[in-house]
Amino acid sequence: MILKKYFIYSVVGLAIASCTPRQEINYMQDIESVALDNSIKNSRSTLQPGDKLIITVTAKDMDVVKPFNQTYSSSATITQYSNPSSNNLPQQLPVSGPTYIVDTDGNITFPQIGTVSTKNEDVETMKAKLTNLISQYVKNPDVDLKLINFKVAVLGEVTRPGTYVIPDGSTTLLGALGLAGDLTVYGVRTNVLVVRNVDGKITKERIDLTSAQFINSPYYYLKQNDMIYVQPNANREKAARIDPNTGLYISVASVIASLVIGVLALTKN
Template identity: 75%
Template sequence: MSLKHFIYGATSIVLFSCTPRQEINYMKDIDSIALENSIKNSRVDFQPGDQLIISVSAKDMEVVKLFNQNYSSNSNIAAQYSLPSTNNLPQSVPAGGPTYTVDTNGDIIFPQIGQISTKNENIETLRAKLTGLLKEYVKDPIVDIKLINFKVSVLGEVAKPGTYIVPDGSTTLLGALGLAGDLTAYGVRNNVLVVRNIDGQISKERIDLTSANFINSPYYYLKQNDVVYVQPNAVREKASRVDPNTGLYISVASVIASITVGILALIKN
């Protein structure tokens, strides 16, 4: 190999090896984006199937017993951050209180009050709504609401693909990717797909993680049952098309070639 070819090859290796490092940077222009613009998207509206723990307290706890029916301070709800794709044991968050499931009409049935609509409501607005209704029965009621089955799925080129239950009831796109162990070196960072199903209506958006503009997207704060998919880059796709037995074929071919050369040598002698 000539010196010229060696220098050319070394330069090419350096240039190509630097490219992935640049692509891995997230939100390179973060300083130019106003983070407060994303706060408006942080509230997660309830959907049918959501499970809510709603507990009511006041100075006189005897008065609020009616609104805490079936309360059990010993109940634990397993908040499984990672499902089958990891060997880590699930973490559990102690949680107690009566559980309400949002029905297909978006309603829950609350003791004494009756049917309450959760449509277009989130934890903050439903808490305020219930507090106002309870003031007719209780002096200075305190309402606590937890969404206990909020889950998202993260698939594709991440370290730990799977479905994740978020006990806080809310997470961002970056938070979900963090639960999944972040993107692998083969994940495409400027074309992450988020699929959303609200009342049977499917919507989707492609997110560029290398630009801070994505924090202003309505898909930055994930909603119940969102699916995040990180597609593989060209290197991974090319590797997946290679026959996994290629190495074996090459080894067998080498052995056959060696035997053939040996036989030909013996024939010549």
């Protein structure tokens, strides 16, 4: 009867323990109670000094737009990532074209136009701005603009920590975590740190992924060079403090103890 009672208590305890982590792991548990409209205002990732842009101008008559395509051209690779659930490896896509680097004042020097400010502009608004400027000289120009060095770092308790280059220059916190293979079971989902450097000013915020409120945060849409750190939980920290050779020590001690017992038994006989 005593064994039966302990068995029942054990089963009940395991059932309770198994339910708790699943609740903690779910993201945005109260998403239905939160309005999503406010997140739109934070979706723009503005261009920053040091950004590298490949800008190509085309039109029906390519000879007309030649003066607007500078001769300096560079080549680079952009990593195209598959869905987080896919086992396919990231693919390196080569890109090349007229390249412009945003200077410390937030400007680029564009052929025939001169200095063009990128302040408070994202990829789409900058394309529209250049299209409007070139339209003063060329009928119906088409401007293609790629931001080829937009990157974020994902560190800590994720499956694939590292630095990720985002091909389209726009991603969310969940998107970056997805590229990194999601949090491990040891990651603290209620205290994810995002560190941001905009124009030399460093700011940070801690995000609770289990609450849908975080989609209204200015840190939900990531910006250039954002760093995400997922803190390990108490179990992981305890495991890290344990000597990795502990198992070996226990095995050796067990062997020595067995030999000592054997020797004592022989001596006694």
